[in-house]
Amino acid sequence: MPDNDDHGRHRTQLHPAVEPRLGLRERKKIKTRMAIREATYRLVQEQGYDATTIEQIAEAAEVSPSTVFRYFPTKEDIVVTDEYDPILEEELRARPADEPLLTSLRHVVRHAVERSMSDEFETREEMELRGRLMVEVPAVRSRMIESMSVTGRMMCRVVAERTGRDPDDLEVRVYCMGIVGALMEASRYWAEHGQRGDIGEYAERALEVLEQGLARRDSEAP
Template sequence: MTTMAATAHRSTPSAEPRLGLRERKKIKTRTAIRKATYRLVQEQGYDATTIEQIAEAAEVSPSTVFRYFPTKEDIVVTDEYDPILEEELRARPAGEPLPTSLRHVIRHAVERSMSGEFETREEMALRGRLMVEVPAVRSRMIESMSVTGRMMCRAVAERTGRDPDDLEVRAYCMGVVGALLEASRYWAEHGQQGDVGEYAERALDVLEYGLTRRNSEAP
């Protein structure tokens, strides 16, 4: 795909990108499975919750659960934002600086997340707590971020005229993904206090401007 052609016809940030019917149905099923999982985990704990219980609570078969989520950990760590982020990043103005575009779509994703569009704040908090407390969830979260990184590589490559597999593209995108992961972990480790969107902005600031020496007189 030609980079300029891919971005030119989406050169203005108009309405939110609309997902197709098939993708919306997938999101609906994944959301039902995830909500059933969160409910069971709240009631009986993560280790005690089985795939069979999740399937029954979500009113699907165990094979359907596995079709959408290869492992129980994937139910917790997978969200619905990757395709939305990819579409919104491609929809930004072609001449807009890449860091500005990324900040816009990430800020919008955080706003949609906190609004409860895909999960409630309580569910989001539970996911953060599980990431901190359950080693298997934490490990899978780190692995899953590579999927988000590859998605971002595709969109960034189109914006910059590079190949998605270029070292520079991969390093930049995985740096962004890593920064967002640490912002999320920081929020979870501090009892979900503060603004997770602000933590994400601070993490992106470090990538864009570097790490400065902390003023010893600052709070």
């Protein structure tokens, strides 16, 4: 992918903690996915989601339409797919084995939010656009739910290793998908409320509900 401006040069650099663990081929794949995603966000900002076609995305990213489809089976996948799952899995596995799972998750989620806000894989504007599309476009919202199930399965593997259970146990699946659902609702809540406040704080509040249950409140949450 061409790097003809400062923005492009920044956006194709991977985090130092990630690059050494990936081979050249995988790094190229990530850069291609990022270029396609960046082109998509730019076009959607300019002309709207429905008006943006795969052919336009391919031209803007300087790849072929078949390359776009090879990386993203649908236009919705371009919006909802990110590079975080392998990093989340690695960081979860790096937490102390005897640490409570929700404590580990709270640490990892906060770190992921901080990294997302640092423009490592997408800019703040792209993150906000993704949130708006999840609220406004039913097809994006539906695909996001399917995508989060992949994150849930990754979490099942980690939780199963921690607890000595099978990742396909009903209890493991319920626990992990409950966490994934909570985090998705936190993200949706942030988007529906004008993307005000700290999305990381909303995520932590969601995890606290799972940990402590739902207490009665005298005033409505902001």
